[in-house]
Amino acid sequence: MLIILLFGFISLIRLVIAKGRNNLPSKFSIVGVSLLLSFIILTPLIFAVHRYIPRALPTGSDTKIFDSAIWKSESSTDWNGGITVREKMLKEVIEKILPGKSRQDIENALGPSLETPYFSSLDKDLIYYLGPERDGLFNIDSEWLLIWIDEEGNFKRYMIAND
Structure with missing residues (x-):
């Protein structure tokens, strides 16, 4: 360039x-x-x-069925050189857990949102750490699930972001 x-x-x-x-x-x-x-x-x-334009989910996002208890567990973001359990469940979360759900339903399924200054300029409503970046050039960042809630308190949209 x-x-x-x-x-x-x-x-x-x-x-x-x-x-x-x-x-x-x-x-x-x-x-x-x-x-x-x-x-x-x-x-x-x-x-x-x-x-x-919506992008395809990162590699490996469809390899595990969503389980709320596993998602909420402390070990759900352990990666040991691979991808995390949360990253493996991402497709199920996006397609089955978020659409049509209220903020309370989402937090019941995924647990409380993290309190972090990351992405503060995006004015998101909920944020969840997924694990290490998967499809990047250098894979040195982390992946995050950002969720927006509409005026009625229901799921509006999501974004997979890297910090």
């Missing part, structure tokens, strides 16, 4: 110089400026689309 930006800015400078000298711009300058403008326009669009 840095190379495209650098190429685009150099091309823009060459285009401005050519215009100032009443010369025709080179094909190099036109291509470079086109790349720069494309980058400037498409980058925010790509980030916006990425944020609002």
Whole structure:
């Protein structure tokens, strides 16, 4: 990306110089400026689309049936080099536990929400630690289940986030 930006800015400078000298711009300058403008326009669009289009759940999210007692246990976030029990139950939580449920129903099934400053800018209602990040490039972060509740006190939406 840095190379495209650098190429685009150099091309823009060459285009401005050519215009100032009443010369025709080179094909190099036109291509470079086109790349720069494309980058400037498409980058925010790509980030916006990425944020609002649902993504597939991380690898291994469908390997265990949800069990409230196991989810709430202290060992549910132990990972020992693999993935946690909570991460294995995630698909069931998303598809069967959250939809149509009240905040109280969700907290009865998943336990109390964590009190943490993580993701405070997102104004979520409930937050649950899942385990270590699974599908990232370096896998150095943690995975979290963020849940929003609507005005009537029912499940609205969720997000799987990494810190």
